Amino acid sequence: MDIKQDIIYFSKEIGLDKVGFTTAKPFLQEKEVLLERKAKNLISPFEEQDIEIRCDPEKSLPGAKTIICFAMGYLIYSQSSLEAVSSHIESRSEGKISRYAQVKDYHVILSEKLRHVVDFISKKRPGRFKIIVDTGSLIEKAAARRAGLGWIGENTCFFTPELGSWIFLGEILTDIEIEPDSHIESNCNGCGSCVSACPTGALMAPFQINPYRCLSYITQIRGHIPEEFRKALGDRVFGCDTCQEVCPCNQKVKIPNHKEFIPDIPAERDLEKLAILSKQDFNMMFNNIAAGWRGRNVIRRNAVCALGNLRSENTRNLLKVLTKDPSEIVREQARWSLQNYLCR
Ligand code: B12
Ligand code: SF4
Ligand code: SF4
Known part of the structure; x- marks a missing residue:
């Protein structure tokens, strides 16, 4: 097997649901979007403020050639099942904690798994690596889309065909060159349910x-x-899960029930x-x-x-x-x- 197949196999073995590869070329279209958002004061404090760094992976890892993108589903059985959600009547004094925030902190879980992947690759091929989960400088949804993991819906969430948008993203930047994947068609049907449901x-x-x-x-x-x-x-x-709950792409999705998240x-x-x-x-x-x-x-x-x-x-x-x-x-x-x- 070549290095790409080895990485896919190993990653899935340790519970990473989706793996895709893309080049470390700059994200030029996204840069335009971010510049426009900056001009309109729409960049939140939770984002890296330096747009150059966000859109050029080489600035995070000089000599970077490849971004390996990962998605991990976080739905677990102890949470209300998706179908039950809309009909489930919560007790009057019960509050809502969104699903992603009820499970063990993904920054810890995903970073640890990506470290295992880096160790695995290093044994086969020497190289330099940088792990990114959420707080890093990369625009993660754009990278995942280019790596063929899925699409961005009208609610701006990232979807995979099997797990819907109930996923976390993480990446490994490396100077090893690996054949990129191509992006896949979007299943977002433009129904607008998310936009009208947003409170x-x-x-x-x-x-x-x-x-x-x-x-x-x-x-x-x-x-x-x-x-x-x-x-x-x-x-x-x-x-808040509202714009995800109403989305048809999020119904009847696989519930991975990763025990690490319980x-x-x-x-x-x-x-x-x-x-x-x-x-x-x-x-x-x-x-x-x-x-x-x-x-x-x-x-x-x-x-x-x-x-x-x-x-x-x-x-x-x-x-x-x-x-x-x-x-x-x-x-x-x-x-x-x-x-x-x-x-x-
Ligand atoms: C800042 C941030 C937030 C902000 C802003 C959200 C946002 N959509 O950007 C806030 C605090 C609101 C937030 C909320 C949530 N977040 Co958040 N967040 C991030 C963070 C740190 C950066 C996101 C970012 O770059 N936004 C910038 C904008 C420009 O990106 P964008 O909206 O996707 O824009 C793209 C397209 O929509 C399109 N576009 C934009 N404008 C235009 C205009 C036109 C005309 C067109 C055609 C296209 C277009 O192009 C853009 C570039 O690709 C990422 C981690 C990371 N480092 O990437 C996590 C991340 C996106 N969040 C995540 C999660 C889990 C959530 C929540 C689901 C949590 C929750 N349940 O409460 C919600 C979802 C809310 C929502 N509807 O998006 C996950 C992704 C999950 C997923 N499946 O998408 C991420 C990837 C963290 C992770 N590592 O797993 N988040
Ligand atoms: S529905 Fe909730 S999570 Fe979605 S955009 Fe609106 S307020 Fe944010
Ligand atoms: S609710 Fe409709 S428009 Fe919104 S993301 Fe889902 S399919 Fe797309």
């Missing part, structure tokens, strides 16, 4: 997102939740318990999952906002107590949530 208009137009209006972003910011988005958050505690203890979803979450419980339930990276008070603040939206009489007293909370963001949010009871 805030963050999907400004097909394929164009305003990250500052995206509820996924809003649940992750520090400080106060901007007034405009508080009601739109509904019962969301972390992340959390040791499922995250609490009862909003009243989340609102008063202790440091100890936070560490136990949130430290190892993506929902935990912004800390305990961001989760508590979001839960208090959700309680304000649910307006259950039973939680009024709890909210009153929380107006005296040591955390300023929780106190302020509790005041708003109580105020929201008056807006019937």
Whole structure:
């Protein structure tokens, strides 16, 4: 077998669902898009700010020849099945944590797997390597598309034919030359369901997102939740899955159920318990999952906002107590949530 087939075989053996190869040539079309987005102030703080670095892989690894792209599905059986989601009636005081954030932190899981792949390649072919998962300088969806893993839908998410968009992406940049794959046809049918389902208009137009209006972003910011988005958050505690849930390409997808992603203890979803979450419980339930990276008070603040939206009489007293909370963001949010009871 040649090196490419060896890498594919090994990667699948260790649980990486999709592998594709592309050149390390610059992403010229994407550069135009990013420059336009920068001019419109649409680059979020979660992105590398240097557009040159993002669009030219050689700037991340001098002499780079190949980007090996990986996708790993994160749906597990303990999460509501996709079909059950729309009909599932959550208890009145249960908050939503998006699926990607309920599983073990993908930065850790995927980076470790990619390190195994690098070790494997190094034994066969000496070279230089750079692993990228999310926080790196590459535009990951564009790389994955060029490597033939799938397509970008109108909701700006990346889809693979088998797993839909319930996937994480990661890459290995290397100076080893490997035959590239070609990109595949998009299955996005332009139905527009994602754009019309978005609660805030963050999907400004097909394929164009305003990250500052995206509820996924809003649940992750520090400080106060901007007034405009508080009601739109509904019962969301972390992340947002709405534009993925409505997509026909995400129905009847394979559920890979990778055991690596199954959390040791499922995250609490009862909003009243989340609102008063202790440091100890936070560490136990949130430290190892993506929902935990912004800390305990961001989760508590979001839960208090959700309680304000649910307006259950039973939680009024709890909210009153929380107006005296040591955390300023929780106190302020509790005041708003109580105020929201008056807006019937
Ligand atoms: C910044 C960021 C965010 C921001 C902005 C999202 C976004 N769509 O860019 C926020 C915080 C909102 C976010 C949310 C989410 N994210 Co995020 N995010 C990133 C990050 C760090 C950069 C993304 C980026 O480069 N955006 C820049 C814009 C320009 O890219 P784009 O919107 O895809 O634009 C392309 C096309 O839409 C098109 N296009 C753009 N404008 C135009 C205009 C026209 C006219 C046309 C025709 C085309 C077109 O061309 C562009 C270039 O290819 C990546 C990791 C990485 N380093 O790449 C993860 C990443 C994209 N996120 C990921 C995840 C899991 C999510 C969430 C699903 C989490 C959740 N459930 O809450 C949501 C999904 C929200 C959504 N609808 O996209 C995964 C991808 C999952 C997937 N299947 O797509 C990534 C890859 C992380 C990872 N390593 O797994 N994210
Ligand atoms: S994740 Fe939610 S808020 Fe963000 S674009 Fe999709 S539907 Fe809109
Ligand atoms: S909901 Fe429709 S338009 Fe949006 S990504 Fe899916 S197929 Fe494309």
